[in-house]
Amino acid sequence: MSAASEPSNEFFAIRYGLSGTDLDRVLTRALGRPVDYADLYFEHTESESVSLEESMVKRASKSVSQGVGVRATAGEKTGYAYSDEITLERLADAATTARAIAEGAGAAVPARVGPPRPLARNLYPVEKHAGEIPLGEKIGLLEGIDRIARAQDPRIRNVIASFSCSKKRFLLATSEGVVVEDTQPLVRLNVACIAQDGDNRQSGSYGGGGRTGFDFILGDRAFEFYAREAARQAILNLSAVDAPAGTMDVVLGPGWPGILLHEAVGHGLEGDFNRKGTSAFSGRLGQKVASDLCTVVDDGTIPGRRGSINVDDEGTPSARTVLIEKGVLRTYLQDRLNARLMKMPLTGNGRRESYGHHPMPRMTNTFMLAGGDDPEEIVRSVNKGLYAVAFGGGQVDITNGKFVFSASEAYLIENGRVTAPVKGATLIGNGPDVLTRVSRVGGDLKLDPGIGTCGKDGQSVPVGVGLPTIRIDGMTVGGTRP
Amino acid sequence: MTFDMNRAHDLLARAKRLGASAADLLFAEGEAFTASVRLGRTEKIKDAREKVVGLRIFAGRRQAMSATSDLAEASLDGLVEDTLAMARVTADDPDAGLPEREEFRLDLPDLGLWEPEPVGLTLDRRIDLARETEAAALSSDARLTNSDGADFGSSSSRILFANSHGFRGEYAGATYGLSVAPIAAENGSMQRDHWYSVKRRFALLDSPESIGKEAARRTLRRLGARRVGTQRVPVVFDPEVSAGLIGHVAGAASGYAVYKGASFLVDRLGETIAAPGVTIVDDGTIPAGLGSKPFDGEGLPTRRTVVVENGVLKSWLLDTYSARKLSLKSTGNATRGPADAPTVSPTNFYLEAGTASPEEIVREIPDGFYVTELIGFGVNLVNGDYSRGAVGLWISGGEIAFPVEEVTIAGNLREMLGAITRIGNDLVFRGRIAAPTIRIDGLTVAGA
Numbered sequence: 001m002s003a004a005s006e007p008s009n010e011f012f013a014i015r016y017g018l019s020g021t022d023l024d025r026v027l028t029r030a031l032g033r034p035v036d037y038a039d040l041y042f043e044h045t046e047s048e049s050v051s052l053e054e055s056m057v058k059r060a061s062k063s064v065s066q067g068v069g070v071r072a073t074a075g076e077k078t079g080y081a082y083s084d085e086i087t088l089e090r091l092a093d094a095a096t097t098a099r100a101i102a103e104g105a106g107a108a109v110p111a112r113v114g115p116p117r118p119l120a121r122n123l124y125p126v127e128k129h130a131g132e133i134p135l136g137e138k139i140g141l142l143e144g145i146d147r148i149a150r151a152q153d154p155r156i157r158n159v160i161a162s163f164s165c166s167k168k169r170f171l172l173a174t175s176e177g178v179v180v181e182d183t184q185p186l187v188r189l190n191v192a193c194i195a196q197d198g199d200n201r202q203s204g205s206y207g208g209g210g211r212t213g214f215d216f217i218l219g220d221r222a223f224e225f226y227a228r229e230a231a232r233q234a235i236l237n238l239s240a241v242d243a244p245a246g247t248m249d250v251v252l253g254p255g256w257p258g259i260l261l262h263e264a265v266g267h268g269l270e271g272d273f274n275r276k277g278t279s280a281f282s283g284r285l286g287q288k289v290a291s292d293l294c295t296v297v298d299d300g301t302i303p304g305r306r307g308s309i310n311v312d313d314e315g316t317p318s319a320r321t322v323l324i325e326k327g328v329l330r331t332y333l334q335d336r337l338n339a340r341l342m343k344m345p346l347t348g349n350g351r352r353e354s355y356g357h358h359p360m361p362r363m364t365n366t367f368m369l370a371g372g373d374d375p376e377e378i379v380r381s382v383n384k385g386l387y388a389v390a391f392g393g394g395q396v397d398i399t400n401g402k403f404v405f406s407a408s409e410a411y412l413i414e415n416g417r418v419t420a421p422v423k424g425a426t427l428i429g430n431g432p433d434v435l436t437r438v439s440r441v442g443g444d445l446k447l448d449p450g451i452g453t454c455g456k457d458g459q460s461v462p463v464g465v466g467l468p469t470i471r472i473d474g475m476t477v478g479g480t481r482p
Numbered sequence: 483m484t485f486d487m488n489r490a491h492d493l494l495a496r497a498k499r500l501g502a503s504a505a506d507l508l509f510a511e512g513e514a515f516t517a518s519v520r521l522g523r524t525e526k527i528k529d530a531r532e533k534v535v536g537l538r539i540f541a542g543r544r545q546a547m548s549a550t551s552d553l554a555e556a557s558l559d560g561l562v563e564d565t566l567a568m569a570r571v572t573a574d575d576p577d578a579g580l581p582e583r584e585e586f587r588l589d590l591p592d593l594g595l596w597e598p599e600p601v602g603l604t605l606d607r608r609i610d611l612a613r614e615t616e617a618a619a620l621s622s623d624a625r626l627t628n629s630d631g632a633d634f635g636s637s638s639s640r641i642l643f644a645n646s647h648g649f650r651g652e653y654a655g656a657t658y659g660l661s662v663a664p665i666a667a668e669n670g671s672m673q674r675d676h677w678y679s680v681k682r683r684f685a686l687l688d689s690p691e692s693i694g695k696e697a698a699r700r701t702l703r704r705l706g707a708r709r710v711g712t713q714r715v716p717v718v719f720d721p722e723v724s725a726g727l728i729g730h731v732a733g734a735a736s737g738y739a740v741y742k743g744a745s746f747l748v749d750r751l752g753e754t755i756a757a758p759g760v761t762i763v764d765d766g767t768i769p770a771g772l773g774s775k776p777f778d779g780e781g782l783p784t785r786r787t788v789v790v791e792n793g794v795l796k797s798w799l800l801d802t803y804s805a806r807k808l809s810l811k812s813t814g815n816a817t818r819g820p821a822d823a824p825t826v827s828p829t830n831f832y833l834e835a836g837t838a839s840p841e842e843i844v845r846e847i848p849d850g851f852y853v854t855e856l857i858g859f860g861v862n863l864v865n866g867d868y869s870r871g872a873v874g875l876w877i878s879g880g881e882i883a884f885p886v887e888e889v890t891i892a893g894n895l896r897e898m899l900g901a902i903t904r905i906g907n908d909l910v911f912r913g914r915i916a917a918p919t920i921r922i923d924g925l926t927v928a929g930a
Contacts, residue, residue, distance in 0.1 A: 061547035062821070067532075076525060080528045083531040085533075160742070246929075278628060397873075400671065404890070425890075477928060478928045480892045
């Protein structure tokens, strides 16, 4: 079923027996006198996951999550109530709770709920949702991956592969009369391999996905590539040497190493932290925060990407926002509350994990634009350093700007040549400083394969990152070999 | 729509009627309320109500799971059919299945996990508690100029579990929490830290005053932090970060990590894996413990399991499936997300206290690093590699000298556990996983 074939709020109206007049009434109750904005967020999400391990598809599961969140805001205050019971009675209770916060300024606005506004575009039209594909096909896929990964090397001892997909529908009705509905598909395939040689045990993993159907996994036989990559990385790590420790030049490969941008600058540019003055980037708009070579954008409009959204969870269409332009800080990422309080434009970054969460400024797909350098030449330019091509997770302390991200595949660079693979090491730096050290930017911008999940304040949302090959002069590498 | 044991019984019976060979069912219901204050003003209140039914159905030795928050009768009935259909196409797994009938117990202990909501805990009182905590922090020092806010939260939940062996169990739990994250500024740079208290009894929460003051102390001591040179020195983990380290042992001792070959502890059962004096225990029966529960995610009774005794690895943490894979018995450590098959998690997991005071531990170190916060995910349980971003205080001549940031500490968990040379006497349960101050030798600090 494509999103376009369900154009109205019929799905929610029929399923929960709620009319536009009912919604009007609840919004009006949530608004009360001192409240200046209220919204209702109805969600119905179906998810499925299948996993293989020890060459057996041991687990399959399906879940349905539904509920409604009611939000009322007044000045800087937010009241949020949610329930997984979608009934008028619970809605009215939730609206009363949400508005309990409001004491003080604001004027009542009459609520009027109209028909949903048609979406200007659909970034993720899907002929058939992955959840509608028979389970047998997914089982076959995972069994195929298991065979391919094991065939790479006899030292591959276990393969853990999983496929998961979801279809999230939401309907948002706001006190300003905005009504939007969207259906967001999401698929993800992950492969992890355990390699063993004597008592040396190592792992490798690869995955990908996006807002697509099941065909994405089969197209270009992506799944074969994932299986081979996971096996290759696990085998490679069997021969990895201890990582160096200390400050050295670092070359990051294209694609997923873009997690650097997400941690080093992305979070620090979210509107909430900057409104509160708690970010290391607070008050720095218009200032130089990166080298001239760096232009960083957040773009929620790329078709089919994991981090893309037609509209954010407050009804604002997603956008392409230039965060850093030739090294100069241009914009913060905003949701409604923070844009209003900071008197800044909306950027379409008001996202929430589910009906159980209030919106916050969040990234979508965050990447650096390509430069003019030849990636091979960038590596050759380093005398002694680290070349990192794959990473695990990262984290940042917004307030002091310190961030880390951990390499899962990295090599030494010696005299301009990539040499021995090294064990995973954490790289640490300072957000407002690290991009000023970018001295080369390659022409090979790549987006990650579709694996990112960003956590903030207990909420997880799917995101994307991207990077061309770059060189950073002097970064701390947290290995064990001083 | 309410859910009770009768509906659970009906769904299990329906599964059987449709041809399932076994099934179990989890119902979880929860309410949570949070009041947040920032710079003295109410910032957010949040009220949450959730219910979910999770179902696991076996067709012989094949299994599938499902979960829904749609508790309408027709939806749940449909779910039973869908789940059974899924189970029929998954792999025939010889180790899959419910625990043995005789492993269950019906006389479940009352662990004191729940209390009725205290009288007088109104919305205004909750907001005041958060406000008092923040005020106690910010009034400590003029350099505390900003705040990420203070929260008062309460939650209560009810778990109901039933299976086709006839096990029926039910329990409720409550928690109360108070926390604050002040921000200090000096010479154009900012530092943030936090402090908190979480308890199952409202009356046992630390006072707003003590939480605020401790948050202020932790934040202020970070001002002026700098990098240090790359070197190998003794590292002291404060209890907050040593608890995290002990948590990695729980991960590596999980039966799943072990049978998959994904743990650095594989093949080490019965061997010395840590320094003498290191005793690590999992105990799901501690009265009012944050990780306590009368039965686990498969309905089996929780218990006390010594995982490491005086440095020797004594037991894995197991549920039924991982135990069968290793030809062992469950340790009552199953945990169950509604839509997921059981897996293993620790209950209350802790490193037993030693005899040294934290001050003595620091005093013995001529040059070292006292770590107060670790960030990032640089922990590989498959091979034990460990490399994380660290914040803390430099130790010089047995005294705290200056704050440190933007460095990493790295080593390998296999060696780190053996290099625990001091264990503090300051074990306090502030969460499910707890440990006293410890000293580890041989780690590499990477910085300038």
